[in-house]
Amino acid sequence: MASSMKILAGNSNHMLAESIAAYVGEPLTKCQVRRFADMEIFVEIQENVRGKDAFVIQSTSYPTNDHLMELLIMTDALRRSSARRITAVVPYFGYARQDRKPGPRTPISAKLVANLITRSGVDRVLTVDLHAGQIQGFFDIPTDNLYGAPVMVRDIKERMDLSNVMVVSPDVGGVVRARALAKRIDAPLAIVDKRRERAGESEVMNIIGDVTGKSCILVDDIIDSGGTLCNAAEALLAKGAKDVYAYITHGVLSGGAVARVAASKLKELVLTDTIQPTEAVRVAKNIRVISIAPLIGEAIQRTAREESVSSLFD
């Protein structure tokens, strides 16, 4: 019997899409997502999707606007081809850091993007480690926000001596996320507290917690310029930490971030593949990528079978 499921991939992360499709045991649906000469996006789904349960895998990573637009246009094509249900699988949800007004006359772009995705015809969203959990509420459709932590915890348990580990939040804003991971491996928690005592003076890094002799694991959702992590690693080593690792869900790694990490005191940066690793990431000596594909694949299968996905959060 023909499967009722269709998995489609935009251009943002083909490697992850292939791995997810392999886990689920379904081939990727033939689909062209290409550009006209003027760079407008054109999509052609080359298989029948009428009545199907469609999953579109697309991270809204760099180039964010192109990848977002691809997702919207693929959704429109599926809707007009009579797909029964469309799930946007957005392993990395870009624009998430603009989730509130930082000042007067500024946008809340995360909400705008959620509206765009919903209005394009998506029925549900599946994502990983939203920058802020409450962004789930920006979508007025069912939204599952998977946690990367179980994948990281498995890797940490395989590789590290847990008796000497200290989980560290690189800033006060990330304490909830870091504490949750610390709890899963029964490790203590430290916090890097950045303060600018007076305007014009440089930031001082205070470490809350005794990291002396500890193998520190910095935990965060995003590494972008790398500044937060590299500075935190320096501060921890200056306070006597034995070595510093980092586990980050989304490797945004803009500009010279990979070179910065390579030149930093981080012993190892472990990323998931929500964003497709560049060649520079793949060859970097102190960066390793672990795959989130089984987690997403499992969530897709359970969604298709109308089964609970909540145990994936444990």
Ligand code: R5P
């Ligand atoms: C901030 O709230 C995020 O959780 C990350 O800490 C931040 O995006 C990292 O940025 P960067 O690598 O540029 O310091």
